[in-house]
Amino acid sequence: MELTQLEYFLEVARMEHLTRAAESLSVTQPALSHSISKLEVELGVPLFERKGRNLQINRYGTMFAKRVETILKEVERGKQEIEEYSNPDSGVIHLSYLNILGVDFIPHLIREYQQANPKITFKLTQGDKGLILDRIETGDSDLMITSERPVDDTYEWLSILSLPLFLIVSSQHPLANQESISLKEITGEPFVGLKKNCSLKDSLLARVHHMNFTLVSTYDAEDLPTVAGFVSAGLGVSVLPKTAGLELNGLRWIKIEEKGWVWEVGLHYKKNRFLSPAAQKFVSYMQEKFN
Numbered sequence: 001m002e003l004t005q006l007e008y009f010l011e012v013a014r015m016e017h018l019t020r021a022a023e024s025l026s027v028t029q030p031a032l033s034h035s036i037s038k039l040e041v042e043l044g045v046p047l048f049e050r051k052g053r054n055l056q057i058n059r060y061g062t063m064f065a066k067r068v069e070t071i072l073k074e075v076e077r078g079k080q081e082i083e084e085y086s087n088p089d090s091g092v093i094h095l096s097y098l099n100i101l102g103v104d105f106i107p108h109l110i111r112e113y114q115q116a117n118p119k120i121t122f123k124l125t126q127g128d129k130g131l132i133l134d135r136i137e138t139g140d141s142d143l144m145i146t147s148e149r150p151v152d153d154t155y156e157w158l159s160i161l162s163l164p165l166f167l168i169v170s171s172q173h174p175l176a177n178q179e180s181i182s183l184k185e186i187t188g189e190p191f192v193g194l195k196k197n198c199s200l201k202d203s204l205l206a207r208v209h210h211m212n213f214t215l216v217s218t219y220d221a222e223d224l225p226t227v228a229g230f231v232s233a234g235l236g237v238s239v240l241p242k243t244a245g246l247e248l249n250g251l252r253w254i255k256i257e258e259k260g261w262v263w264e265v266g267l268h269y270k271k272n273r274f275l276s277p278a279a280q281k282f283v284s285y286m287q288e289k290f291n
Helices: 003-015 018-025 029-043 059-086 105-116 129-138 199-210 224-232 277-290
Strands: 048-051 054-057 092-098 121-127 143-146 155-170 190-194 216-221 238-241 251-256 262-270
Touching: 003 018, 003 029, 003 059, 018 029, 054 059, 059 277, 092 129, 092 277, 105 121, 121 129, 129 143, 129 262, 143 277, 155 224, 155 277, 190 224, 190 238, 216 224, 224 238, 224 251, 262 277
Parallel strands: 092 121, 092 143, 190 216
Antiparallel strands: 048 054, 143 262, 155 238, 155 251, 155 262
16 A cells, blocks of 8 residues: 555545546546555455446545545655754754763854754754764764764764863872973872773873873763862862863863873764755854864
8 A cells, every 4th residue: 555545545535536536636547547446455345436437435435534634644744844854944953962062062052053043953962972972873863073083984073173181180289380291290190080981081091001101090980070070179180171161179280291182072973874954054064164
């Protein structure tokens, strides 16, 4: 059973005349007659009483027509919803992002975009790197803003931020008055680290390994604000980007002398997955803004 058959049936039911219904549908009368007959065979009952080219809908046809009207209305409503949802000027963009970006960067980005595109709606998900990557993998989000480059070529990546990383210590720490530091000087210091679902952890471990020294991990926090809180309380030192939400009282931010200690943030999305016109327009905006 096809939607076209249902549309044909409903038009014949309204007109109760094959020729006029065929003209209304812009199909030939034999094709329309064949479609109705095929539908009746599939249902196992006649839908009309035939009187030459005139047809009179019977009780089976009347019962079926009520359901078909509902079906076709729902299909049309669904088409309208998809059009509204994906329209580049009034659609919905599903965006996932790292928790820390929700303090400052994401709100300002959305405000700026909606000022130019006031009818656009964002459906937002924030979380750690594992959660937001899952949203992209399952197709529940169109786009992701994260701090970890894709590991394979199935994703597109657009770099949008590159922030310096700082050594953070409490204001009471012996290193608190230094303006810059080589990270080798913190060998043996209690270090406040991150649990596995934070992309900054992988970046830090790779850099530390490259420098051939070890960190004495004292605590592993769930997120970056917690790291800042532990350091502020004097429970260790750490390395963080200087972003809104992390600049707590009692912290000192010390410039790292080694090169390459930066926190990169980028737009991340599947290459071969369908992107709605609304999402495509947002990607183009990001490319123009940050390239």
